[in-house]
Amino acid sequence: MMKISLYLRLSALICGSFASTATAAPPAITHLYPAGAQRGTTTEVTAAGTLDATTKVWVSGVGVSAEVAKGKFAVTVAKDATPGTYWLRAHNAEGASALRPFVVGVLPEVTEKEPNDDFKKPHVLNDLAVTINGRLEKSGDVDCFAVPLKKGQTLVASLQANRVLNSPMDGMLQILSADGFVVEENNDFHGLDPQLAFTAKKDGTYIARVYAFPAAPDASIRYFGSDACVYRLTLTTGAFADFALPVREPDAPPQADIWGWNLPKSGKRLLVPKLAPGEAFAALSDPEIANPVPLRVEPHPHFVDVDQRDRLAHKYEAPFSLTARLHAKGLAQRIPLSLKKGQALTLQVESRTLGLAVNPVIEVFDKDEKRVARAEPAKLNGDSVLSFNPPADGAYSIAVSDLYGGGGGARDVFALRVLEAKPDYDLTVAADRFTLTPGTPTTIPVKINRQNEFAKNVEISAEGLPEGVKLEAAKPAKAQAGVLTVSLTAEKPWSGSFRLIGTIKGEPKYQRTARFALTESDDTTADLWLTVTAPPKK
Structure with missing residues (x-):
């Protein structure tokens, strides 16, 4: 019996080895780890799923390439590659995998070192500008990272997981004092991904702690983790972009003002790159800023009035866009315009799409202040769209507010697009x-x-x-x-x-x-x- 059992096990091993090298089925990838790399580097990436010896890798965009070596991907990122999300697809003679995201970053990158569950025994970081590739690999997993800060320094901590990498986690992010007290925390800044900016009140070592709950809630009462809970955590005391506002100046190339943390007191203004055909968003980046930021590029007039200085100085006529801010809690921002009966319009308000804080409600009022149309987000963390056909000629106003009565913060910014509803x-x-x-x-x-x-x-x-x-x-x-x-x-x-x-x-x-x-x-x-x-x- 022992000889027969040994023979069967050897046969299975030989067959399994043959199956792994023969082309029998399309490759499949569930996730990548690490899920990104710095510009100018080559990184070994593990692709969870099923691959064979004939598998090759296709990458979207320009500046990133990948080869299969010993069952892993060797991903090479050019020094001049544009920061942001690229897409990898494995393929062989039988088919191809689904696309998987891979993020190209600006800062130096490190891989999380276990064990680091205990804040008293964290992964110690010596660099104050770094992106950590980590994973909450099992139930109850917690990751802690020690960062030295001087009094007055602002640390930006930003987690990419569910929103960008499709990780099945609802992340939590905390900053702890050296003795374990929570001094700052955040959840759901960008969708289910947290982000925070913490200013140290005294010199010392601080702990950035990451843990998660399942993105799809269940009955568990422990911190969530799995092999697929891959994340990228950026920690920096340098410049970090939050959002961009377009600048319209006569006889000048398109530019945008960058808003965020640790930026020069004079601000930061970047040139807007030329878009590829069919693209609506430009990715703005700078070697001195830790992250890229999106900006919609409009083919029509775009006004910016986040300080509420020029809101009534313009005569708005469709099509146009307006970037503005909700200046107080519960307050609606009003935009007056004159419309004609039958002038079909599409009204769009973007904020959550841009990573900003407004959950936009759109309302249209006539000259008698009667509300004639309304729309709100169709889903959680979504933006709003409203089709409107004026019932009569006259003066109208568009009101934009927050669904939950928010406003008054620096991030309560939105972009209103008033478009002619053309075929x-x-x-x-x-x-x-x-x-x-x-x-x-x-x-x-x-x-x-x-x-x-x-x-x-x-x-x-x-x-x-x-x-x-x-x-x-x-x-x-x-x-x-x-x-x-x-x-x-x-x-x-x-x-x-x-x-x-x-x-x-x-x-x-x-x-x-x-x-x-x-x-x-x-x-x-x-x-x-x-x-x-x-x-x-x-």
């Missing part, structure tokens, strides 16, 4: 990965989301496919179809990224790119994947 469209797909074999086509339904009675015929083409992979669009059953089905065929095996592009004949301004809504975050991607597998053996 338009966008494209979405229900999947981001597709597989076919030579001689057997695969079909992709592309949904045309028509807005404001958009009635033009949309044509679909592909960008990034090689010769030998052909796309054909089926003729829609009716004009102005809501769905167009495209068919892909191939002559030989291939694997790669591609995009689906919508166009209107003779009107280049209507070019749109199909996007897929990522299932584990609020992000979308235009980078689809096609795998053409080898034909089955006869």
Whole structure:
């Protein structure tokens, strides 16, 4: 019996080794650790999931590349790579994994050292500007980091976990004195991720402590942890950006003022980089600032009045945008404008999307102060959109307030966008990965989301496919179809990224790119994947 048992175990081991090196199924990745790296470095990254010896890695954007070495990813970040979130996808001859986020940072990076559960035995940090790659790997796990501070120094502590990395945790962040007393704490600053700024009242060593509850609440009463609870904790006494405000100056390139902590007293103003086609947000970064910050770039007039100096000095006409602040708790910010009957508008207020504090409510009042329209966030930590068609010519006002009566803080800032509701469209797909074999086509339904009675015929083409992979669009059953089905065929095996592009004949301004809504975050991607597998053996 012992010989038979040994034989079976050896057979299983040999078969398992063969399976790990043979291409049998598409790779799968649940999370990456560490989930980021500093510019100008090469980092060894563990990809949790299933990989084989033929696995390769595709990375979105420019300046980041990855190779598979000994079952791990070697991720190389160029010195001039733009800070922010990139997306990694593992693939082989059978298919591809879902996209996983990987963050490129500015500061030096270290990996958490265990054991560090006890604040009396923390991971000691000597650098006051660092990003820590950590993980709450089991139930009850707590991570503590010791930081020396001088009286008057402000330490910014910012945790990336659920919102950026899709970690299944609701993080808590505390600053403790050396003897264990909580002197500052935060929860849910950016969605479920905490952030705080603490100013030391005396010299000493302080402890940054991280722990978590499950992002999806359950009946447990202990601190939450799992192998997937990966995080990035930035600790710095240097400059840290909170948000950006656009600057409109005649005869000058687009610039933005940066607001945050530990910035120069004269402030910090950055140039706004040119956007790629179809992009609405610019990522502003600077070597002297610990983090990038997003800024929406508008194609129409944009006014800034966070100090309530010029609010009534402008004559607002759609389309326009206004960045403003709620100056007191429970107070609504009013914006007057004159409208005509039938002038269909779309009103959008962004704050939570930008990482700011307002949970926006939009109200429209007529000249008699009668409320004629209202909208509030459709979900927790969401922003608001309101479609409004004036019932009569006249004077109106748009009121923006906080759903929970907030206001009065430096971060109670919002951006109001008043847009003409013109006919338009966008494209979405229900999947981001597709597989076919030579001689057997695969079909992709592309949904045309028509807005404001958009009635033009949309044509679909592909960008990034090689010769030998052909796309054909089926003729829609009716004009102005809501769905167009495209068919892909191939002559030989291939694997790669591609995009689906919508166009209107003779009107280049209507070019749109199909996007897929990522299932584990609020992000979308235009980078689809096609795998053409080898034909089955006869």
